Amino acid sequence: MGSSPSTSPPSSRTQVAIIGAGPAGLLLGQLLHEAGIDNVILEQRSADYVLSRIRAGVLEQTTVQLLEQAGVGERLRREGLRHDGTELAFDGRLHRIDFARLTGRSVTVYGQTEVTRDLMERRAAVGRTTVYEAQDVSLHGFDSDAPLVRWRHGGVQHELRCDFIAGCDGFHGVSRASVPAGAIATHEKVYPFGWLGLLAQVPPARHELVYANHARGFALCSQRSRTLSRYYLQVPADDRIERWSDTAFWNELRRRLPADVADRVTTGASIEKSIAPLRSFVAEPMRFGRLFLAGDAAHIVPPTGAKGLNLAASDVGFLADAMRDHYLERSDDGIDAYSERCLRRIWKAERFSWWFTSLMHQFPGTGEFDHRMQHAELDYLVGSPAASTALAENYVGLPMDLPTRATAAALIH
Structure with a gap:
């Protein structure tokens, strides 16, 4: 990383x-900084660990706009790959969904690791505080007007008083776990398969992403740059990485x-x-009072359709x-309207991710009728301009309407 993060x-x-x-936390910190709002970020892991996470990299236009507002759009504009469509593969053929023609919008391929790096370096450059390796973080008083956060760092106990707490610490973080059980409802669907992913320093097989429906299972040809590719295979939920050599994967x-x-897949060491x-x-x-959940702390979507980072x-x-x-x-x-604003968008993205996952994957225990229905839907999807447009507008991202004050008041009531 170019600049050392603050750990003081x-x-x-x-x-x-x-x-x-x-x-999520870094982007929020920079958006607040640009508005002149003081903020401190606490992170359980080290900066190197955060940067080592391998995640998706398909950005909606609204995400790109937010990153630009945060002051980190320069490298993204220079190195990000604009994709005006995607390809669906079934029955041994490719069918292109033209985002630009159908919606007038596109997506940008730019790895989440690079987004994180840009935000880290920008935060260090503007002098905002990030405390890495903050241990035993605990949240207090968020149901009052005097929230407090405590943690240990370097063997020393610290506490931070604040006006608000933003929980951007992921599915297993302390933020959602701090909410009393009776105050929160959770909804979950677990799929009977996973994605085996391989990252390799090889050029992509195609200019755009390829989503493949096959009798042996789903496959995805993705990418991070013109020289870095990410490929995925549907595997059983209980599969083990030890079973998969690089050769077996390719x-x-x-x-x-x-x-x-x-024939255009270039193989290489993972x-x-x-x-x-x-x-x-x-x-x-x-x-919950002065505590707000954001990102994976509040929701998870299947990676089909690339909605996690964008949400x-x-x-x-x-x-x-x-x-x-x-x-x-x-x-x-x-x-007061925050939760309702977010959830309206989240549930629509959950619907799209559920539908796209159901369309492209093979589910155990399904019979010939289900396979024929899946095939009929794919055939209808690529043959109908209306159906193709529905996929395209969801994939590129539904508008992130920031309501006026009057609209926000209507959401509250």
């Missing part, structure tokens, strides 16, 4: 304490792709290989907007 203890007071230094990938795509389970999860509401970005976009209203406009309409 903060002052004992800030306006917004942010839990988690992943892309052979199985080629079996699931149309011949003209398989940089990283892992199996990720698939689940849908939503916790609601997302506000996290829209959450913190809404939250930054609410904080600006509070501090600069002396209005709490945005704060």
Whole structure:
């Protein structure tokens, strides 16, 4: 990383304490900084660990716009790959969904690791505090007007008083776990398969992503740059990474792709290989007094359709907007509408991810009727401009409407 992150203890007071230094927490911190709102980020892991996470890299236009607002758009504009469409593969053929023609919008391929790096370096450059390796973080008083965060760092106990706490610390973080059980409802669907992913320093097989429906299981040809590719295979939920040599992975990938795509797959040694389970999860509401949940702390989507990072970005976009209203406009309409604003967008993204996952994967125990129905839907999807447009507008991202104060008040009531 170009600039060393701050690990010095903060002052004992800030306006917004942010839990988690992943892309959601870092983006929120920079959006608040640009608005002149003081904030401190606490992260359980080291900066190197945060940067080592391998995640998705398909950004909606709204996410790109938020990153530009945060002051980190320069390298993204220079190195990000604009994709005006994607390709669906089934029956041994490719079918292109033209985002630009159908919606007038596109997506940008730019790895989440690079997003995180840019945000870290920007935060260090502007002098905002991030405390890495903050241990035993605990949240207190968020149901009052005097929230407090405690943690240990370097064997020393610290505490930070604040106006608000933003929980951006992921599915297993302390933020959602701090909410009393009776105050939160959770909804979950666990899929009976996972994604085996392989990252390699090889050029992509195609200019755009390829989503493949095959009798042997789903496959995805993705990418991070013109020289770095990420490929995925559907595998059973209980599969083990030890079963998959690089050679076995490449052979199985080629079996699931149309011949003209398989012939263009360049193989190479894996940089990283892992199996990720698939689940849908939503916790609601997302506000508890002066504690706000954002990103994976509040919701998980299957990676099909690339909504995880984009939903996290829209959450913190809404939250930054609410904080600006509070501090600069002396209005709490945005704060009071925060959960409803987010959840309306989240449930639509959950629906799309569930539908796209159901369409492209093979489910154990399904019979010939289900396979025929899946095939009929794919055939209808690529043959109908209306169906193709519905996929395209969901994939590129539904508009992130930041309501006016009147609209926010309507959401509250």
